[in-house]
Amino acid sequence: MTYCVAMRLEQGMIFAADSRTNAGVDHIATFRKLHRFEVDGERLVVIMSAGNLATTQSVLSLLRQRARDAAPKHILNVPSLYDIAELVGGILREVIDRDAGQRQSGVDFGSSFLVGGQIRGEAPRLFHVYPAGNFIEATVDTPxxxxxxxxxxxxxxxxxVDFRLPLEQAMKCALISFDSTIRSNLSVGLPLDAMLYDADSFDGSRHYNIDEHHAFYRELREAWSDGLRDTFRSLPPLRL
Amino acid sequence: MTYCVAMRLEQGMIFAADSRTNAGVDHIATFRKLHRFEVDGERLVVIMSAGNLATTQSVLSLLRQRARDAAPKHILNVPSLYDIAELVGGILREVIDRDAGQRQSGVDFGSSFLVGGQIRGEAPRLFHVYPAGNFIEATVDTPxxxxxxxxxxxxxxxxxVDFRLPLEQAMKCALISFDSTIRSNLSVGLPLDAMLYDADSFDGSRHYNIDEHHAFYRELREAWSDGLRDTFRSLPPLRL
Known part of the structure; x- marks a missing residue:
């Protein structure tokens, strides 16, 4: 499995993804799930994926290939992030139709994508593309x-998390969310890909790799664990 | 959906279940999922269920009916809790075979059960019965x-939670676990059924109903929420 989370907040966006891919527990590998597409000062798009690895890789390869081949509509030229979500959904359907046509087994070809970022002229936006290729957009209420x-x-x-949470706080929350997931589920694992995006900066450089030796991540995990345990110990005595 | 948790600890056992049953979000109803079977001073058995309501109700009805009709092997006479887990698994298979035989739709008839308690001569035991009718037992490492x-x-x-956690602490942890679930998922809802069982007591009287007006549950939720927020606020500043 995989775990990815993205937030669109007042100050900008944060993205985080693990990098474990598995088919069963024997066949575990590390693949990046956070992909950046940039045009300097004009657009910054982040795509994160979960689900069938063959499908997600194909979708990303086709997105890149069509941008390189200057197809009429591609990820680097369509005028809005909405159009990019539509593009991703369309390519996803195309790949599933192609591969599922030859379906020989009960394999699930489905994949989901988070598509976020900013195109000059728009505010930062965030979309969730479902396995069916349709998609929804994050709002102030569901950021x-x-x-x-x-x-x-x-x-x-x-x-x-709410819309007004500062980016740095939101990233700490995302990292704690990953820690909770990793402790409870074998199929999500380090290293993490973590990215902060300041609104209107078109700057993708706050992009970090977090592995088990990352000093701050370790410190954060411990501080959170200790805090939870202290909170638990100081709860009022049971009265039922 | 449903959420049930049971723990087998050094001092005894705790059980907790919500009471929401739904088919979609329109058809919501309240059904108890924690069922007690007792023979004074001799056995106390708790069964909690999740999954298809028709299946779980049938399994419980048949367990009761066969005890009443004094079938050769029933929940009140088999000599060990292992035998009860086997009984539940067997009846579960029987019900699914019966109902799925007439399958007209894509409905999932599957159900899972937690079967715990104590029979005189044994220590308290806890089993998880899978939809296939097979089952596993809780251990000191996985309590x-x-x-x-x-x-x-x-x-x-x-x-x-670990095996040595006192019962009252374990129940507080279970209630927090329910609060987290209820906040994040519509399909799990109050009231809760909560029960503490002291090892070797054969006493099922510490069994409580917790609804939205329950003073301690409200206090616990607030104390936990406040504690989490305080912990979050006091985390070290982000350094990536």
């Missing part, structure tokens, strides 16, 4: 999306 | 099982 193994890490986000 | 919508509430249990 974040998750894909993949999302349930373990949802409660902490639900408790902490 | 708890969840069924139903279990992922949201798993991280807090993974962080806090």
């Amino acid at each position: 974040y999306f998750q894909i993949g193994e999302s349930k373990y890490g949802k409660p902490i986000i639900d408790r902490v | 708890y099982f969840q069924i139903g919508e279990s992922k949201y509430g798993k991280p807090i249990i993974d962080r806090v």
